[in-house]
Amino acid sequence: MRVVKTGSIVAAAAKVQADLADQRARWARGFTRRSFLAGSGMVTAAALGSQLVTTRVAFAAAGASNGKTLIVVFLRGGLDGLATVVPANDNDYNRARPQIGIPSGSLLPLDSRFGLHPAASALHKYWLNGNLGIVHAVASPFATHSHFQSQDVVERGIGTGSMTSGWLERAVELSGPGTTFRAVCEGFTPARSLAGADGVVTMVGLDSLQLLDQTPALTDALSKLYTGVNDPLGEHGLQTLSVLDDAEELQKTDPRPGPGASYPAGDFSLAMADLARMIKAGAGVKAATVDVGGWDMHTLAGGVVGTMADQLRAMSLTVAAFATDLGSKLADVTVVLMSEFGRRVAENGSGGTDHGRGGVMFLLGGGVDGKKIHGAWPGLSEPALQGGDLAAANDYRDVLGEAAQATLGLGSISTVFPGFTYRPLGVMR
Amino acid sequence: MASILSADPVLHLLRRATYGVTADLVAEARSRGRAGWLDDQLHPERVSDSGMNQILGYYPLLSASEAELRALPDQKRRDATSQLIDATLARQLWSRRQLFELMVEFWNNHFNATPSHSTYATKALEDRTVMRANALGRFEDLLLADGKSAPMMFYLGNFRSELDNPNENYGRELLELHTVGLDSGFTQTDVWNSALTLTGRTIDDDGFFFYDKNLHYTGQVQVLGWSASNASASGGMAVGDDDLRYLARHPKTATHLSRKLAIRFVSDNPPASLVSMLADVYLDSGTAIVPWLLALFNSAEFAASVGLKRKRPIEHYAASMRALGIEALPDNGMSEIKAMLKRVGGLGMTPFGSLPPTGYPDTTAAWESVSGTLKRWNLHHALSTASAGPLFYPPLDQLLAGPTPATAGAMVDRLCVALTGQVFTAAHRGAVLGYAGMTASEPYDPEATEHYLTSLVVLILDSAYHTLR
Secondary structure, three states: OOOOOOOOHHHHHHHHHHHOOOOOHHHHOOOEOOOOOOOOOOOOHHHHHHHOOEHHHHHOOOOOOOOOEEEEEEEOOOOOHHHHEEEOOOHHHHHHOOOOOOOHHHOEEOOOOEEEOHHHHHHHHHHHOOOEEEEEEEEOOOOOOOHHHHHHHHHHOOOOOOOOOOHHHHHHHHOOOOOOOOEEEEOOOOOOOOOOOOOOEEEOOHHHOOOOOOOHHHHHHHHHHOOOOOOHHHHHHHHHHHHHHHHHHHOOOOOOOOOOOOOOOOHHHHHHHHHHHHHHOOOOOOEEEEEEOOOOOOOOOOOOOOHHHHHHHHHHHHHHHHHHHHHHHHHHEEEEEEOOOOEOOOOOOOOOOOEOOOEEEEEEEOOEOOOOEEOOOOOOOHHHOEOOEOOOOEEHHHHHHHHHHHHHOOOOOOOOOOOOOOOOOOOEO | OOOOOOOOHHHHHHHHHOOOOOHHHHHHHHHHOHHHHHHHHHOHHHOOOHHHHHHHOOOHHHHOOHHHHHOOOHHHHHHHHHHHHHHHHHHHHHOOOHHHHHHHHHHHHHOOOOOOHHHOOOHHHHHHHHHHHHOOOEHHHHHHHHOOOHHHHHHOOHHHOEOOEOOOHHHHHHHHHHOOOHHHOOOHHHHHHHHHHOOOEEEOOOOOEEEOHHHOOOOOEEEOOEEEOOOOOOOHHHHHHHHHHHHHOOHHHHHHHHHHHHHHHOOOOOOHHHHHHHHHHHHHOOOEHHHHHHHHHOOHHHHOOOOOOEOOHHHHHHHHHHHHOOEOOHHHOOOOHHHHHHHHHOOOOOOOOOOOOOOOOOOHHHHOOHHHHHHHHHHHHHHHOOOOOOOEOOOHHHHHOOOOOOEHHHHHHHHHHHHHOOOOOHHHHHHHHHHOOOOOOOEOOHHHHHHHHHHHHHHHHHOHHHHEO
16 A cells, blocks of 8 residues: 655654754755644735744744845946936036937936936836935945946945855845745846845745646655755755745735735836735745846937837836835835946947946935935036046945944944945935 | 766766757667767768658748748747747757757857847748858867857947947957957957947848948057058958957967866866866867867866756757757647746747846756756656646657566666766655655566556656766
8 A cells, every 4th residue: 555655744854854963054954844834815914924933933032033134126237327317407418428328308306416317207206205215326346347346246245256146135144043944036037136135035036936737745755865865955955845935825825916016017017016925925035136127228219219218217117116016115115226336437439328337226215315416426527537437436334334234223233244345325315 | 986977988978969859869879889979969861850841841030041931920029039939949859960059059059149039030041141151160260250240240239339439349259258268358349449340240231241431440450469441341251250360279268168178067166277278179179169069078187077067048948858859740830839838938948038148057056956956856756647738748658668677776776877867866856755655676566567657757867867967
């Protein structure tokens, strides 16, 4: 008689943990334990966060998480900050960008110096209500004109050192233990800034966490197959099984966006809507990353209309839909929009711009000191430029540091940006 | 502690130099011998590929001449690229010239130029005349050919790079990604000069490459240790080619490419000794690719790297299909490949689908994803239950062909060897057996095996033995 094993994954996981004690320390951390939930059907927000806990919460005080979320959206390719947050009535700007400059008359007013690209109008409402703040002329002093080198130093949050971990990974570690979903990379591939975090979950949406014909016997066999593998893959396989297990309850929550939220089509929207769903369910997401590609516009970027305008519009509509979706939960969320560098002040001969230095960062959320353009503005006069680029007048680490500190409730962030003298700009309230 | 993967040199080579081990391939390589099999793969013209040639009959635009492609009406141009993408997946799955296909993918990824509306007519031409023509030739020829590729000139903006106001994109990535690499210490001045040197390399109204001397910058140019007076616009192509030859043979290029090749075939952090040896071989052979690959596969570092790589999504997909012997049904005119592309795209990777100029990443950390792992497990389920579209699925009991196994353990061993080329550890075999409530020593029970066969196959494919390479 063939008897299908019905041993629960709890027992299997406990054994597995013992077997893995000598696996590489980096990978052996943060293995999650199933916490069975009573009941079924739609789960309310309050229930979930406190029950999906990593093992380490067992020795940490309840409420280790402050219930807030930091989302870092990386606009890959080099966002043209000068086409996004545009110097108004600026002769240097107009001279540098005769074809693709955004005319001052078409800008949505920000402060006395700048206006917003009209295609980003969906964000303007959040500027007006004080939830959107901006930092201009911001960069890493260690970035070059290379996308890949610049993304690498920015995401690792370091200078020339060899530290391999990411800045957001260090921030989330500093914030202490949390739930299975405390660190989430939305996308097919993890973001460098968070990839090494303890138990990080890289996923393309909550509903992708499904296993066909799932039975206890199948997950039991898989957990045994991923024990004793002598490769980090073993730990990953076991993590996958425990995430699968914990996702089940979250998947019972309502996937529909909140009232009035209408996301445009696209992967960015899918990612942000998914994060909103998890945040509203109280899944305990502390840090999350989302990538949006396509900002490397060397050629025919366009002006008020065109490629850049289309891309900005789609991005803004998604971010605005996310804010609407969250409703009052926006108070507990900070979204940072950033890129690896800004673009050259002068347009090139192809109706685009080449790689530059100072760029723009947006911060959206209830804790943001909004309706302000923070930090120094060096201007676009010839002597103020750095090799034709907008100067790096502000250090991106001051912005990220403050966003992380305020959102995740951190004390000193000296381990997040080691060796860096942190001088917050006041972007958070 | 050793990897769970078998250190058998033939299996190790096949896991790395193909899109997936099959029982037939193992038999073939064992009978030919490791060295002979590798030698054949490095000389693909010796490897008969008649089955593949038949499949390629469904993709006539792959062999179309430039004149024929120029004559294509606008709405048909997309078909040329679509046929290329379909045929690339088909070749990875079913061509017998497996190492050649891996190198074609490697170079297409190295010189990534994502297809777009403006390059639909020329992308397949580039694949044929740039990548395939030189995949196992010399890097210098490959670089020179890519420097006349319409998709590359379009993708990195060189087609709009003019005179003394160039678009830096191609000039920069040529240095950073295609040749000497960031570590070479090139400066912004080098980038600017690189861009100036290459002005004039553009595309015509039909989207095909041409050199427009009216767009070429003239005057002294210097890139790293190379310089030219670049005095005439009509001589600009020759000056650019001279620059490309210099870059192809630069020692930093040798190191940069050797490291990338070693990451592809050996490990995520290849030993410096290996990179340096490969760089020497590359330079000594005048940038020839065959001796370079041979040196890699015959190195001690390669031999010591068993189990250190994981399959990327396309490799994982292809290996699953190959292990199960799944084929296209010719009656459908290969239409099912569209569904296959959708499925592999769901894993995050398709042929020519990478957007940034780096191409797809090639390290474990870059692909580790909980969703990705679940999707791969679900893929095994779909393939093993013949529910992944209208394909030819051989009956799973063929995996047990041969003398009747004496025990349940021997039965699982045979499945493991058929699917992954090797047996599992006792504990992992026990995990598979345990799913069916069997023990290793109990007598083989054909009825129970039949009942559980699909699940056993799925579990074996779900295991780390199939995921590592």
